[in-house]
Amino acid sequence: MSDPLKLGLAGIGTVGTGLVQLIAARADTLAAKTGRPIEIVAVSARNKRKKRGADVSKMRFVSDPVALANDPEIDVFVELIGGEDGPAKAAVEAALQAGKHVVTANKALLAHHGPALAALAEKNGVALNFEGAVAGGIPVVKAIREGLQGNDITRVFGILNGTCNYILTKMEREGRDFADVLKEAQEQGYAEADPTFDVGGFDTAHKLSLLTSLAFGTKTRFDAVYVEGIETITPTDIEAATDLGYRIKLLGVALRTDSGIEQRVHPTMVPKDTAIANVDGVSNCVAIDGDFVGDVMLIGPGAGGGPTASAVMSDIIDIARGIVLRPFGVKATNLKAYKKAAMRAHEGGYYIRLSVYDRTGAFAAIAQRMAMQDISLESIVQRRPSSERPGEGRTPRKKGEPQASIVMVTHETTEAAVRKALAAIQKDGHVDSKPQMIRIEKL
Structure with a gap:
């Protein structure tokens, strides 16, 4: 059997604790599957003495995650700190520059710095794996x-x-x-x-x-x-x-x-x-x-210590087997520049709810505002008065003016048209709160 794969774990919260528990419970099975033992040799956390649901007493404690990332004893740096910048980013960059494989569940870090970190990993011939960053235990x-x-x-x-x-x-x-x-x-x-x-x-x-x-x-x-x-x-x-x-x-x-x-x-x-x-x-x-x-x-x-630890472990197993892939599937320098799509009509239409003052001409004015934006309505229904508490954006109710809850469903139209119509309706003063708009997906 090959030499152990030695991990440095930064962050011993819910997911970190789950990973420690998983490795302890499956040590023999993991070694058999990968051909080498997998062990956590050092950990880093803000509070060394905090009680946790896993035993880390035999693991060396390193207070600074960047120091752990540079530790010559570890092969893989596992980052479970979180956050798009700060210690997480500094430690991941240090690990990649030092030629360490990195496994992370940090979606914020990757969403903001993913391509640059991927390029750094590829330059140094190491893995940057992030299965645990999206949808928990779903691979x-x-x-x-x-x-x-x-x-x-x-x-x-x-x-x-x-x-x-x-x-x-x-x-x-x-x-x-x-x-x-x-x-x-x-x-x-x-x-x-x-x-x-x-x-x-x-x-x-x-x-x-x-x-x-x-x-x-x-x-x-x-x-x-x-x-x-x-x-x-x-x-x-x-x-x-x-x-x-x-x-x-x-x-x-x-x-x-x-x-x-x-x-x-x-x-x-x-x-x-x-x-x-x-x-x-x-x-x-x-x-x-x-x-x-x-x-x-x-x-x-989609979350939790066990499911996310399972995803993190799958990334570690790949590294133990010698599998190193490009983080985003293609070479980082070949990732295309993001081009935002032009506005287009939403096929499913929109659900719109209005709390309307029950006064002469209000409904006609609302219908006119929709027509001015070429919005075609599939249905319009007056619902019974709501017993909900006043919410954010609700203006004081005018004394003696009852209100009706109106629900409209549009045909295919653009969001810009809907927003212009609703802004005009609100400005006209016929509604007592900000209109509600929800997209409908036909799927």
Whole structure:
């Protein structure tokens, strides 16, 4: 049997602890599969004395992750610190420059610096593996980079954040509002104390930018992703979606068109009878459209210590077997410049909800504003008055003026047209809060 593969682990949080547990539990099996033992010889963390769910007492502690990255005793630097800059970036760069293989689950780091880090890895002949950075335990990076290399991929989309999916699932099943379910998610550990990164859609956007680069061979462009979170979704929207035959999911969507690449993250109404509509709770889902393979969908646990540690371990096993691939599937210097797609009509149309003052001429004025932007309506329905608490953007209700909740579904149109119409409607003063708009995907 060959010499051990020695790991330096930076970050012993949920995923790091899961990795320590996995290696301890599967040591003999891993050695048999790879032909060499795999062992963690040194660790780095902010708090040496913190109690953890795994025994790291026999591992050498290094306070500075950059020093660990340069440690001559390790073969692989495993970065589970997180963050797009700071210690994580400095340590990964140091490891690659020192000729160490790197395994990371840091989607923010790669979304912002992936091509440069990939070029550094290739220059030094080492691996930069990141299966754990996207969709937790789902092996989507390997699926795109290796399994589907013979295909021309035109679209990648999916549910990439378990926190948002959990919240939307709970809101639908139990009829509860966003704030209430978010508080429960925080109490159960599914959401952070500051949940903005998840519920605001930024976590999904980081992951989507990596999938885009892998699928289309372009440089990562996180700043080109349109990002919208789930904070404004209400029980009224979920109830309306149900009546219309849809469910609401936060989707990340990347499309390759004749004019360039389109990347967007936003709440979406998807048909109830589709597989993605039935991915619930903290699960993730990634769908890939290829010309020869057709449509591929991967579903599984999108976060957590065990699933993400499993993905990290798969990257380590590749290195133990001597497998070193280009991080993004093609040479880093050959990654194409990102070209943003030109605006085009959204095929699925839009769901629009308005809280309208019930006054003479209000509905006619709204219809006129839509017509001025050449927006054709598939349906318009007046729903019963909502019992929801006033939300962000709601203006004081005018005394004696009852309100009606109006739901409209448009035919295919551009987002710019919809936004212009809604801005004009709001300026006219016929609505008491910011209009709600959700894209409909036919899938």
